[in-house]
Amino acid sequence: PNLREPKKFWGVSDLPQIMESQRELNRAMSQLSRILELSGNPIAVLENVEESEDIAIRPGAVWNIPEDAKAYLLDLLQGGGVNLHINYIDLLYRTLHDISESPRSAFGGTERDLSGVALEIELHPLLQKVQRKRIIRTAVYNRRNEMILKLLEKYQGMNFGKNHLRVIWGPVLPHDITRQVNNEQVLVQNGIHSRRRAMDELGVRDPDSEFERWLEERETILKMNRQLNARPMRNEKRERVLTARAEGVEE
Incomplete structure (x- = not known):
C-alpha cells in the first residue's frame, strides 16, 4: 500500500515517475546498439565511381576501381562519437537512480x-x-x-x-551493535531506560518474554549462590565442633 488517491482503490504507484526516464534509457541503448551493429558490419564508400557491382566486404576481397576513384569503409566510431552516447546513458542511469531514490551502491555498485x-x-x-x-x-x-x-x-x-x-x-543495513549495547547498558544502569526498553532498542522481538526468562534465570542463580554460601558455613561450624571436642579430650 502506497499513498492513497481519492476515489481509487489502489494507491499511488512508484512506476510513473520513472517510466519516462526508463523509456529514454531504452531508446539510447537501442541507438547505441544499432551503431555498434553497423560498425561491426561496415559500409563501403566509393568516391568518383559511377557504377559498382559485387562489392563484397570480406577478408582478402579485391576491388577494381577507376584510377581517380577512392574506396574506404565508413567508421561510425571515428572521433570518439560513441563516448557521447555512453556518457548520455550514464547520465540517464544517474537520473533514474535519483528519481527512484535507489542509489547505485544499493545494487552493489560501490x-x-x-x-x-x-x-x-x-x-x-x-x-x-x-x-x-x-x-x-x-x-x-x-x-x-x-x-x-x-x-x-x-x-x-x-x-x-x-x-x-x-x-x-x-534493520535495513547490517549494524555493529557493540556500541549500541554499551549505550543501552549505561542508560539502564543510570535508570534512564528500563530493561524492556533496552531489549526493544536492540531488536529483541518479545521483550516481555525475554524479561521473564531473565528473572527466572536470575532467581536460579541467586538460589545457587545461597546454597554455595551455606556449605562453607556448615563446614566451618563442623570444624569448630571437632576442635572443641579435641580440646576437651586433651584436658
Whole structure:
C-alpha cells in the first residue's frame, strides 16, 4: 500500500515517475546498439565511381576501381562519437537512480571501499524511502490485525483483552551493535531506560518474554549462590565442633 488517491482503490504507484526516464534509457541503448551493429558490419564508400557491382566486404576481397576513384569503409566510431552516447546513458542511469531514490551502491555498485557510516550516508535516500513505506505499512498491518482479532472474538468467542499491536521491522543495513549495547547498558544502569526498553532498542522481538526468562534465570542463580554460601558455613561450624571436642579430650 502506497499513498492513497481519492476515489481509487489502489494507491499511488512508484512506476510513473520513472517510466519516462526508463523509456529514454531504452531508446539510447537501442541507438547505441544499432551503431555498434553497423560498425561491426561496415559500409563501403566509393568516391568518383559511377557504377559498382559485387562489392563484397570480406577478408582478402579485391576491388577494381577507376584510377581517380577512392574506396574506404565508413567508421561510425571515428572521433570518439560513441563516448557521447555512453556518457548520455550514464547520465540517464544517474537520473533514474535519483528519481527512484535507489542509489547505485544499493545494487552493489560501490567503486571504493566504504565504512559503515559512509555506506549509510550513501544509501540515505533509500533508507528514507524505506522509512516512509514502513510508516504507511505499519498503520495498514495494525488495522488488519485489529480486524482479525475482532473477527475471532465475534465468531470464535475468543477474548484477547486489550492488546497493544506493534510491528517490528528489521534493520535495513547490517549494524555493529557493540556500541549500541554499551549505550543501552549505561542508560539502564543510570535508570534512564528500563530493561524492556533496552531489549526493544536492540531488536529483541518479545521483550516481555525475554524479561521473564531473565528473572527466572536470575532467581536460579541467586538460589545457587545461597546454597554455595551455606556449605562453607556448615563446614566451618563442623570444624569448630571437632576442635572443641579435641580440646576437651586433651584436658
